[in-house]
Amino acid sequence: MKLITIDASSHFHTGALVGAEALDFAFCGDEWAMANWIPMDMRALLAGGERALDLLRAFVASVSTDERRGQRLRRAGALKPLASTKLGPAVPRPGILLSHGRAYHDHLKEMRGADAKPAEDPSGFLKNLNSITASGAPIRLPPHRASMVDFEGEFSIVFGSRCHNVREDRALEHVAGYTIINDVSARDWVEHFRRTGNPDLNRAGKQFPGFTPLGPCIVTRDEIPDPHALTLKTSLNGKLMQDAHTSNLIYRIPELIAYFSQ
Numbered sequence: 001m002k003l004i005t006i007d008a009s010s011h012f013h014t015g016a017l018v019g020a021e022a023l024d025f026a027f028c029g030d031e032w033a034m035a036n037w038i039p040m041d042m043r044a045l046l047a048g049g050e051r052a053l054d055l056l057r058a059f060v061a062s063v064s065t066d067e068r069r070g071q072r073l074r075r076a077g078a079l080k081p082l083a084s085t086k087l088g089p090a091v092p093r094p095g096i097l098l099s100h101g102r103a104y105h106d107h108l109k110e111m112r113g114a115d116a117k118p119a120e121d122p123s124g125f126l127k128n129l130n131s132i133t134a135s136g137a138p139i140r141l142p143p144h145r146a147s148m149v150d151f152e153g154e155f156s157i158v159f160g161s162r163c164h165n166v167r168e169d170r171a172l173e174h175v176a177g178y179t180i181i182n183d184v185s186a187r188d189w190v191e192h193f194r195r196t197g198n199p200d201l202n203r204a205g206k207q208f209p210g211f212t213p214l215g216p217c218i219v220t221r222d223e224i225p226d227p228h229a230l231t232l233k234t235s236l237n238g239k240l241m242q243d244a245h246t247s248n249l250i251y252r253i254p255e256l257i258a259y260f261s262q
Contacts, residue, residue: 001016001223005091013040022082104249136216169254177223178219183206189204232244232246
């Protein structure tokens with residue numbers, strides 16, 4: 001299942017992708033009584049756990065296979081073309097936005113040379129939640145740091161339950177699904193960081209408003225049995241700029257979750 005957040009002007013609605021259409025849970029109550037209890041906040045929806053997601057999966061599957069149900073939902077305004085539906089960030093206000101730095105072997109070699117060795121422990125930093133924006137939304141360049149704005153396509157883990165001090169073998173139980181993020185950076189901050197060695201300057205270049213497009217959707221964990229078997233490509237004006245594979249991660253995902261959950 002692919003979950004989305006729909007931007008309904010003054011507020012957000014939760015929903016799901018059904019083929020080339022967006023299903024807005026806010027308008028499904030006449031067709032499915034349980035929809036009246038679906039949270040409109042993505043964090044609250046995911047907090048319902050697998051039982052709640054299983055109910056949603058069954059309903060979303062029935063919409064895609066039952067044409068009459070689909071027609072009724074279209075008349076109700078619940079099912080509409082994705083192309084004309086404005087989406088918000090997949091998770092508009094997560095509890096925390098943690099970024100893992102130098103995550104891939106290839107990226108480490110690019111940054112530090114072919115003989116570079118991974119650090120003994122994973123590195124990470126927090127991003128400002130106000131940097132989050134919708135996938136496809138304009139990214140406004142900060143006028144005083146506009147000359148070296150760059151991108152980084154990143155694979156992102158979305159948690160559905162409290163994840164504190166968990167064991168590696170239980171880590172994925174806390175994962176609701178996966179999405180993608182563009183980790184935008186003002187690189188002139190980063191250049192100054194390289195001259196000074198002050199890590200706070202590196203992170204500061206990633207904190208501007210709109211510098212974290214997130215989404216467009218969350219793919220639930222059941223659809224991705226192995227998160228280490230995914231390709232992530234980033235293109236700029238049709239030109240391929242990044243082509244990474246999650247098998248190239250320095251640390252396995254359960255290991256990262258267990259480490260940072262401490």
